[in-house]
Amino acid sequence: MAKVNISGRAALLPPSPIRKLIPYADQAKKRGVHVYHLNIGQPDIETPPEFWHAINNYSEKVLAYGNSQGMADYLDKLSAYYKRCGLDINADDIIVTTGGSEAIIFAMTAICDPGDEIIVFEPFYTNYNGFAVQASINLVPLTTNAEDGYHLPSAADIEKVITDKTRGIMYCNPNNPTGTLYTIDEINRLRDIAIKHNLYLLADEVYREYIYEGEYTSVMSLEGINNQAIMLDSISKRYSACGARVGNLVTRNKDIYTAALHLGQARLCSPTLEQVGAAAAYELGDEYFEKMTNEYRRRRDVVYDGLMKIEDTVCLKPSGAFYIMAKLPIDDAEDFSKFMLTDFDYDGKTVMMAPGPGFYASDGMGKSECRIAYVLNTGDLKDAMLTLKYGVEAYNSR
């Protein structure tokens, strides 16, 4: 049989660092060990009944193609939601995408040719890597640190890595994986650099609603950057509907809008039924997010308090999203995460986390860090954090 090579970029595609420990978790479960899944941002919270109700009441007999830019009713609901958030975003500034993932790919493709660069701040959402390889572009990482809560580098440090290939700066606020909420000064710093160097500013704001302290600044609220701001968004976490694959891109730059529309036309449309569900979810009032934010705040506190009981852990309390990146007293997070699944249990239970290195593009970084997604109830989280503490002790006394 002939040997046929795959493409160079296909060979570079990283496996999901969040998912690659799954076989070990499956083995642990087979041994009867209960695994607390803190490795993936899959909330346990129920998708709103309004979402299900809308889908179950969909009365068309033919599940037909929708508009490539999104269903008109859903675009209106999105625009109304953004206006409630204080953002002047119209339906024709929005392209509905198949998950936030597709919004990122569309944005990368719209602004970059192969070989072009986007500056990111590591640790970052690990799938940016896969999207960059798919789009044949280069992510240029700037490292942030656990010691100062993963806040952004200085303007001078950011400007140092700008080249003639740099097309944009991409960030996630509040941040996955760190939970960091950037201050208005930090966001303005990025804006000023984007203006000065004529770069796009891409903001992944899917965790916008989950802020526990401090004030949130959207890229779409910034002055002087209308043609350069691109917001990436999704209902996955907002309405606990990760399997729906409904996201959207927002831009006031009409050329970017047109490029995203043409990319959208090639793939015809995003799933129809899920947009119907999402449109209903966006009718939920503020009390929905208040309840959700209070629940996640309680969870964050439990996880943070638990981490503080593990000696020599470095972690500032994060202010948003539902992740904590912690620097643990371990020297190899990959090995430790695997150990937790293969060689450890406490009272028949163990914890699965996402090892730090997968969130870095720079070699050798994040080796003591793990990302914890607080997507379980507080009772389980309390027990999980205790289990983690004993796991760290067991690992270090092997």
Next chain:
Amino acid sequence: MAKVNISGRAALLPPSPIRKLIPYADQAKKRGVHVYHLNIGQPDIETPPEFWHAINNYSEKVLAYGNSQGMADYLDKLSAYYKRCGLDINADDIIVTTGGSEAIIFAMTAICDPGDEIIVFEPFYTNYNGFAVQASINLVPLTTNAEDGYHLPSAADIEKVITDKTRGIMYCNPNNPTGTLYTIDEINRLRDIAIKHNLYLLADEVYREYIYEGEYTSVMSLEGINNQAIMLDSISKRYSACGARVGNLVTRNKDIYTAALHLGQARLCSPTLEQVGAAAAYELGDEYFEKMTNEYRRRRDVVYDGLMKIEDTVCLKPSGAFYIMAKLPIDDAEDFSKFMLTDFDYDGKTVMMAPGPGFYASDGMGKSECRIAYVLNTGDLKDAMLTLKYGVEAYNSR
């Protein structure tokens, strides 16, 4: 406000030639003209009740991420379906994708680096263009002709365009937009070239079930090409569920499988609910396709007979899919299609078609051709074809 350029490839992205006449159709409707939509492959046939039933009975409270390669139950159903088709395809040869669109993008990315080439036969499914621009690869078109029913060029003609950048040959069988069913000799011709030149053979087989005469040969049934065959598939037309966005890629090449899996992991998963619906649809027996094929055959006959009543039309009766590409006695299909919407009606009705040039990559080709999708009932189609005949006459006597 700063002027920021979009990427070179974004500027190349074509608008959908199938959708770009929509504003004119909307205007016609506003004038009270009934528009027969033969421009897009959106069947009027109802999505099977089993599909809706499965979705409405989905009992999970959280719409969670599914597996990146697809839901296990759905993969099993797909494998069973292929085995019923006589194809030895296992669940672990399949990656579920978000529509056939994503299957094409994954395949292009897995086999091509930027600048690499894939040979296609024009006229071809127009969105291959957009996917190629997105993936920064080049489609190399070989022209087929209405006069001989759009059958494939000779091996010598195909081999002439192979370069050191050529990575694969992609075809659609039965064909969109032409309805042509390739003979076993034609498919073997492609296989032999692929083997000789170490190329991938990518077969878009989404219309597999709609064959009216002749025998269908799947790329997955070919001998000696296990590592080079990639099948692209979708439920959109098979189960009249275009808005579901459920497709899949099939390959026995484990490197391609892994590349597609990693691309899939980056975007997390395809929509969960639609896979649940699709799994139920694949339990439908052969009688479902028999009924559908008989219906489409009747429609094809009506359209073909109608075309034959338009003097000087060139069109061989196609054997599959639900499209006919016809060479009409007009000199500018774009202008004619627009004319039908802006300047013509017969008894308050008109016809919307997809102009030929959008299905060609070569400049100046397809100028007399239009694609007709026979996705309406036979009564409407009869009336539409009569309307088209009068439209051609009116256009030529302006």
